[in-house]
Amino acid sequence: MSTSSQHQFRYTQTPSKVLHLRNLPWECSEEELRELCKPFGKIVNTKCNVGANRNQAFVEFVDLNQAISMVSYYASSSEPAMVRGKTVYIQYSNRHEIVNNKSPGDIPGNVLLVTIEGVEAGDVSIDVIHLVFSAFGFVHKIATFEKTAGFQALIQFTDAETASAARDALDGRSIPRYLLPAHVGSCNLRISYSAHKDLNIKFQSNRSRDYTNPMLPVNYTAIEGTVQTAIGPDGKRKEPESNVLLASIENMQYAVTVDVLHTVFSAFGTVQKIAIFEKNGQTQALIQYPDVITAAAAREALEGHCIYDGGYCKLHLSYSRHTDLNVKAFSDKSRDYTVPDPSLLAAQGPVTAWQNPQAAPMYPGSAPGYHTQVPGGQVPSWDPSLQAVRPSYISAPGTFPVQTGTVPPMPSYAPAASSPHAQSSPIGHNANPMGISQSGVPPNVNLQPSGAPLSVPGSSPLMQTSQAAQPNARPGAASPPGQHYYA
DNA sequence: AGCACA
Numbered sequence: 001m002s003t004s005s006q007h008q009f010r011y012t013q014t015p016s017k018v019l020h021l022r023n024l025p026w027e028c029s030e031e032e033l034r035e036l037c038k039p040f041g042k043i044v045n046t047k048c049n050v051g052a053n054r055n056q057a058f059v060e061f062v063d064l065n066q067a068i069s070m071v072s073y074y075a076s077s078s079e080p081a082m083v084r085g086k087t088v089y090i091q092y093s094n095r096h097e098i099v100n101n102k103s104p105g106d107i108p109g110n111v112l113l114v115t116i117e118g119v120e121a122g123d124v125s126i127d128v129i130h131l132v133f134s135a136f137g138f139v140h141k142i143a144t145f146e147k148t149a150g151f152q153a154l155i156q157f158t159d160a161e162t163a164s165a166a167r168d169a170l171d172g173r174s175i176p177r178y179l180l181p182a183h184v185g186s187c188n189l190r191i192s193y194s195a196h197k198d199l200n201i202k203f204q205s206n207r208s209r210d211y212t213n214p215m216l217p218v219n220y221t222a223i224e225g226t227v228q229t230a231i232g233p234d235g236k237r238k239e240p241e242s243n244v245l246l247a248s249i250e251n252m253q254y255a256v257t258v259d260v261l262h263t264v265f266s267a268f269g270t271v272q273k274i275a276i277f278e279k280n281g282q283t284q285a286l287i288q289y290p291d292v293i294t295a296a297a298a299r300e301a302l303e304g305h306c307i308y309d310g311g312y313c314k315l316h317l318s319y320s321r322h323t324d325l326n327v328k329a330f331s332d333k334s335r336d337y338t339v340p341d342p343s344l345l346a347a348q349g350p351v352t353a354w355q356n357p358q359a360a361p362m363y364p365g366s367a368p369g370y371h372t373q374v375p376g377g378q379v380p381s382w383d384p385s386l387q388a389v390r391p392s393y394i395s396a397p398g399t400f401p402v403q404t405g406t407v408p409p410m411p412s413y414a415p416a417a418s419s420p421h422a423q424s425s426p427i428g429h430n431a432n433p434m435g436i437s438q439s440g441v442p443p444n445v446n447l448q449p450s451g452a453p454l455s456v457p458g459s460s461p462l463m464q465t466s467q468a469a470q471p472n473a474r475p476g477a478a479s480p481p482g483q484h485y486y487a
Numbered sequence: 488a489g490c491a492c493a
Contacts, residue, residue, distance in 0.1 A: 013490095018490095020489080020490050020491095022488050022489060022490085023488045023489095047491065050490075050491050051489090051490080051491080053488095055488085056488090056489085056490070056491085057491095058490075058491070087488090088488095089488055089489080091489080091490090093490060093491090094490060095490070095491080098491080099491075099492085101491060101492055101493065102493090103492095103493060106493090
């Protein structure tokens with residue numbers, strides 16, 4: 001009895017507000033799904049493209065009776081439920097609510113995060129990107145940047161509808177060949193939504209555009225010349241002068257912190273901002289002065305000198321293309337001295353509290369910060385490839401223009417990044433409109449109260465540490481581990 | 488055509 005009476009209902013579950021639909025057409029859109037279901041009630045949630053074939057879906061109604069009405073309607077209907085001509089099978093789900101598995105990148109917004117796979121930054125001009133995406137509506141702004149994930153662009157549309165139209169049409173597809181340099185093989189587009197609402201574009205440049213504001217200044221440093229100056233290990237070229245210095249630190253056997261750099265470079269004038277980052281496994285830093293004169297003086301005096309005796313942490317200085325860094329005010333990789341330091345109070349507390357956990361206890365007396373190489377590479381906090389929204393990065397709008405939600409786009413401020421194809425840009429070269437994002441590490445306060453590098457009167461303002469400041473590190477010992485991150 | 492964690 002039980003078997004026969006259950007025969008027809010072998011696959012029916014107890015009623016649920018959630019319906020399970022199968023045999024949908026491949027990648028059935030949410031729109032199609034809603035069209036099918038909405039005659040029966042109000043839909044609170046959906047989940048499309050479920051299963052390996054992406055042909056299943058879930059629909060959740062507000063009211064159980066609505067789900068029941070849909071199931072019973074099609075149970076007795078001579079016309080099956082259909083989408084795109086395919087019969088759709090409907091039953092109660094064995095769950096009672098749809099848990100939204102949407103990754104942040106799937107939450108629609110008006111800004112798309114586009115990863116262009118398999119290309120160098122210079123292979124796809126911003127104009128090509130604009131062309132491709134303009135097909136779906138007015139493109140307000142574009143910001144491009146390069147990360148380990150590849151060449152990426154944030155593309156701002158008017159609204160989420162336009163953005164999703166572009167996403168639906170272009171995700172997984174390629175930019176037409178004829179728009180690309182010959183050497184480019186494939187270039188798939190991977191598109192998700194950014195959490196950004198409004199990009200803060202500072203300059204028209206070959207990296208960024210604001211099409212709503214044609215009067216936006218073109219990045220002037222970029223115009224002065226083709227600043228394709230790849231900085232070799234000791235490369236200095238004829239960059240146009242700038243108030244921002246780019247320092248490459250060679251033979252970095254000892255930690256070079258924001259504070260160290262601040263001390264060193266302050267000898268020539270007010271240091272406004274500092275950012276430290278990794279480029280091709282080498283530590284580099286940007287140091288911003290108020291004016292070019294100061295920067296030039298610092299560059300002249302410091303070029304080729306070492307922060308520490310023994311050839312350690314040798315500085316190579318060139319001019320950056322930046323004129324105003326956009327840095328997180330208080331991170332362990334960046335500092336903005338033009339904003340008040342809220343953590344001065346906290347500095348009373350244990351200095352080591354936030355410090356690198358790998359660091360050994362402070363050395364008595366001399367140089368607390370320098371016991372071991374603080375791996376600048378410990379930046380797991382922002383995996384470049386992740387598209388996840390990381391609320392902890394939400395930053396002051398004025399400070400972090402484009403960085404808020406998604407991948408903190410470590411912009412391509414680094415000189416070697418670009419390549420020559422961008423000449424198609426009518427506007428400018430090599431500007432970097434965007435700021436520098438560094439990891440969201442707790443603020444770094446004055447951590448070198450005593451043992452910080454001391455200035456050497458009479459000679460270069462470079463620092464010398466006391467003997468004890470060069471602890472058990474053997475010269476020539478291993479270089480900092482794990483720093484080969486951001487290309 | 489058969490129940491969702493990327």
